Amino acid sequence: MKKPNNAAKQLSIRERLNALRYLPEFFRLVWASSPVLMVVSVILRLIKAVFPFLLLYVGKLVIDQVVALGHTPGGRVDNNLWKLIGFEFILAVLSDVLTRVITLTEGLLGDTFSNYSSIKIMAHAATLDLEQFEDAQFYDKLERARQQTVGRTMLLAQVMSQIQDIITTGLLISGLLIFNAWVILLLAVCIIPAFLGESYFNDKTYSLSRKQTPERRELDYLRYLGASDETAKEIKIFGLAGFITERFKKLSKQFYDDNRRISVQRTIWGSFFALLASLGYFGAYVFVIIQIVQGKISLGQLIFLIGSFRQLRASMESVLTRFSTVSQSAVYLKDFYDFFHIKPRIQSADNPLPFPNPIVTGFVFENVGFRYQNSERWANRYLNFTLHAGEKLALVGENGAGKTTLVKLLARLYDPAEGRILLDGHDLKEYDLYDLRKNVGVIFQDFLRYQMTFSQNIAAGNIDEMENDTLIRSSAQLSLADQLVSRLPNGYHQMLGKRFAGGVELSGGEWQKVAIARAYMRQAQLVILDEPTSALDARAEYEVFERFTELTRGRTAVLISHRFSTVRMADRILVLEKGEALEVGSHAELLASGGRYAELFNLQAMGYQ
Numbered sequence: 311m312k313k314p315n316n317a318a319k320q321l322s323i324r325e326r327l328n329a330l331r332y333l334p335e336f337f338r339l340v341w342a343s344s345p346v347l348m349v350v351s352v353i354l355r356l357i358k359a360v361f362p363f364l365l366l367y368v369g370k371l372v373i374d375q376v377v378a379l380g381h382t383p384g385g386r387v388d389n390n391l392w393k394l395i396g397f398e399f400i401l402a403v404l405s406d407v408l409t410r411v412i413t414l415t416e417g418l419l420g421d422t423f424s425n426y427s428s429i430k431i432m433a434h435a436a437t438l439d440l441e442q443f444e445d446a447q448f449y450d451k452l453e454r455a456r457q458q459t460v461g462r463t464m465l466l467a468q469v470m471s472q473i474q475d476i477i478t479t480g481l482l483i484s485g486l487l488i489f490n491a492w493v494i495l496l497l498a499v500c501i502i503p504a505f506l507g508e509s510y511f512n513d514k515t516y517s518l519s520r521k522q523t524p525e526r527r528e529l530d531y532l533r534y535l536g537a538s539d540e541t542a543k544e545i546k547i548f549g550l551a552g553f554i555t556e557r558f559k560k561l562s563k564q565f566y567d568d569n570r571r572i573s574v575q576r577t578i579w580g581s582f583f584a585l586l587a588s589l590g591y592f593g594a595y596v597f598v599i600i601q602i603v604q605g606k607i608s609l610g611q612l613i614f615l616i617g618s619f620r621q622l623r624a625s626m627e628s629v630l631t632r633f634s635t636v637s638q639s640a641v642y643l644k645d646f647y648d649f650f651h652i653k654p655r656i657q658s659a660d661n662p663l664p665f666p667n668p669i670v671t672g673f674v675f676e677n678v679g680f681r682y683q684n685s686e687r688w689a690n691r692y693l694n695f696t697l698h699a700g701e702k703l704a705l706v707g708e709n710g711a712g713k714t715t716l717v718k719l720l721a722r723l724y725d726p727a728e729g730r731i732l733l734d735g736h737d738l739k740e741y742d743l744y745d746l747r748k749n750v751g752v753i754f755q756d757f758l759r760y761q762m763t764f765s766q767n768i769a770a771g772n773i774d775e776m777e778n779d780t781l782i783r784s785s786a787q788l789s790l791a792d793q794l795v796s797r798l799p800n801g802y803h804q805m806l807g808k809r810f811a812g813g814v815e816l817s818g819g820e821w822q823k824v825a826i827a828r829a830y831m832r833q834a835q836l837v838i839l840d841e842p843t844s845a846l847d848a849r850a851e852y853e854v855f856e857r858f859t860e861l862t863r864g865r866t867a868v869l870i871s872h873r874f875s876t877v878r879m880a881d882r883i884l885v886l887e888k889g890e891a892l893e894v895g896s897h898a899e900l901l902a903s904g905g906r907y908a909e910l911f912n913l914q915a916m917g918y919q
Contacts, residue, residue, distance in 0.1 A: 329640040333469070336643055340419065340466050343426035347419040348466075354412045355470045359477035361405045362625075363485065366617045368398045374610030416467045423466070431455055431649065439654045440723040445683055448652070450523045455649035465639045472632050475625045482622040486615065502630070503583050511576040512635065518568055525561055532558040587623065594619055656725055662742035665749045666734045669835050669866060673697040673720065673738075679728030680719060689715040690889040691728070702867045704880035706907060712889035713870045714754070717838045720868065721750045751834030755841035755870075757825040759816075761807035764798060764824070771828025785830035788861065791823040830861060837862055840870045874911050883907060 341348050375391045435452065442448045535541050536554045545551055598615050601607050607615070679691035690712040697703050697720075705713040718724050719731060722738055731738045738746070751771065760767050768785055769776040782802070786792040798804035798814060805813040806824075816824070829837060859879070861867075871877050878897045885893040885900070885907045893905050900907035 327637060329644050330637060332640050332643045332647055335647065336465065336640075339427065339430075340423050343423045344419055347415055347422065351412065351415045351419055351466070351470055354408060354415060355474045356477070358405070358408045358412060359474040360481065361401060361408070362478050362621050363481035363618075365398065365401050365405065366482075366614050366621065367485070368394060368401060369617065370610040370614035372398060372610075373613050374608055377609050416470070419466060420464065427646075428456075434650055434652075437654050438652060439656050440718065441683060442652065442654070446524070449527065451645070451649045451652065453523055453527055454645035465636065465643065468632055468636050468639065472629060472636060475629045475632070479622060479625040479629055482618045482625065485618050486622065503586055507576075507579050507583050511572065511579070514572050518572060522565065522568070525565070529558065529561050529565070532561070587627065590623075656722060656743065658743040659740050662745075663736060663740050665741055665745040665835075667749075667835070668864075669699040670734050672699040672701065672734070672866060673836075674732040675729070676732065677729035678719065678726045678731060680715060680724055680726050688889050690719070690886075692890050693729070695884060695891055695894055697866060697868065699866055700864060701882065702862055702869065702880045704869045704871065704877040704883045705886060706871075706874075706877055706883055706910065707886035707892075710888075711886040713886055714840055715889075716886070717752065717840060717868055717870065720836065720838065721752055722746055749834050750836045750838065751829050751832040752838040753825050753829050753840065757822075757828075759807060759821050761809040761813065762805070763800075763802070764795070764804045764806055765802040767806055767824050768827040768831060771831030772833075775831060781831060782827075785827040786824075788830045789823050789827035791820075791827045794820055794823070835865055837865055837867045838869075839867070841872070874914050885910075 337348075372391065372394045375394060431452075438448075532554055535545065536551065536558065545554070595616060598607075598612060598619070601612075674696050675693040678693040679688055681688045681691075693716070705716060707713055715724070719726060722743065725739065733741065758770075760770060762770075765779075765782055766776065768782050768791065769778075771785070772781075775781050779802075783792065786795070786802075794816070795801050800812075805811075806816060807813045808815050826839075829839065869876065869880055877883055880897075882894060882896055883900055884891060885905070887906060893900055893903065893907055895903070901911060902908075
């Protein structure tokens with residue numbers, strides 16, 4: 311597979327800082343997912359921030375009290391010491407409890423946000439154009455957005471921890487400033503190099519991750535091909551296992567080598583910076599010991615200063631390192647919002663027309679042309695014909711002639727690149743998009759086989775009627791899908807497919823009957839069936855089309871089929887070749903004209919002789 315030229319450049323500090331502007335919107339999303347949990351998390355973090363300073367200070371008081379009592383005749387322990395020890399014990403217990411409650415709260419908040427953001431991604435994806443889903447760059451953005459629903463749940467905890475550590479650091483600095491400001495300066499000089507190193511390697515990691523997005527999607531696809539019930543048959547028959555595993559091995563090794571290189575460099579430099587920080591810490595430690603030996607500070611102050619210095623070192627490292635991590639996370643967060651900034655090109659007009667009920671004159675194609683993105687070949691072009699109200703029109707042509715693209719234009723899954731499509735004299739773009747789709751029922755040849763119950767699979771044709779058992783059962787009866795119910799252990803509640811426990815797999819023809827039942831679920835004015843009987847035997851096909859007449863009575867219908875026995879029932883037949891309309895007329899008229907349709911019909915008829 312050819313790699314796209316999308317090597318990600320390393321981001322500058324300015325770019326990472328600019329990415330922080332996404333944080334307010336992120337917090338609005340977190341707030342929307344659960345206001346109560348977010349408020350509780352903030353309050354708990356603020357309380358927890360004070361505990362390190364309080365524990366150190368109370369510990370100092372205890373040591374000083376013990377030393378003072380040691381110089382008291384009799385060495386009797388007074389009540390003040392017990393009170394201080396009791397208070398320190400309570401602080402220690404509360405600190406541990408707070409940590410556990412914070413972990414619980416933010417874990418629940420993270421799960422809530424992950425679910426909430428996943429729903430938003432699915433809802434936004436549903437508004438986008440079909441053509442956008444056929445673009446590789448769009449899929450890269452979608453994949454990165456999906457990754458952020460889980461990865462960015464940690465961002466809230468990181469920011470809350472940052473606020474907590476900043477408060478803790480401020481309190482500890484205040485205590486050390488009273489003692490000696492030079493100690494703070496020494497600590498900062500030792501920690502800043504480590505911060506810059508972390509920032510550098512975070513940038514490198516982000517650049518690599520972004521660059522690898524297309525290959526990561528290919529790896530996921532190879533995993534699916536190599537271990538799926540849907541692909542196992544062809545993989546075995548064609549002996550593709552070796553090819554797939556070798557390709558996976560090559561890509562995964564490339565991933566491993568790239569990640570290992572950065573990880574090794576990060577470890578080496580991180581160890582060096584850690585050495586600098588340790589030198590600074592022990593330098594300050596020696597300085598404080600000299601002070602106590604000279605009698606300038608008490609033993610309690612020594613314990614407080616050493617503890618404060620150790621805690622401050624850890625807090626400052628966390629603050630600086632986490633700042634790099636948070637800014638880097640904000641850069642990743644940009645990927646999340648980039649997806650939401652993608653807008654559909656196919657939308658309802660500002661003041662849309664309601665879909666006509668009933669359709670009066672029908673659909674008119676006026677010089678309609680369409681081609682897919684990044685393709686020089688026109689899928690359809692120079693289409694000029696009328697689909698009259700209540701008419702049954704069949705589309706005939708070889709594979710790639712543009713039949714399915716034409717019906718997608720009718721359903722406004724695509725908009726023409728040239729020309730226009732009129733419905734009752736108005737451009738299709740003038741109608742309300744939701745109303746239009748609601749009045750168009752399409753069953754494509756590559757229909758989905760939902761890993762859901764038998765009933766839900768049929769109700770997918772009109773999900774608003776999912777609880778309408780009467781309509782579901784009548785739709786199953788009309789499509790002959792009801793014949794399957796008797797052998798399903800759980801009847802209409804039987805899980806279909808093998809993905810979940812207890813599921814039953816259907817044959818291709820049986821699945822097709824279920825898909826056809828979806829068309830009966832929707833009281834659409836325009837019914838489109840794309841190869842609706844390709845997987846059915848001759849008897850089942852005959853029975854289905856006896857019912858098809860009932861399904862399309864009083865409605866406009868478009869039928870795509872390679873079987874001329876099916877096509878003959880249409881009022882008119884449109885023959886497509888290389889995306890253009892070649893012939894149009896009834897079955898008898900086209901046979902009499904001796905054109906392309908007659909040639910294809912005779913070729914198929916010879917196969918039955």
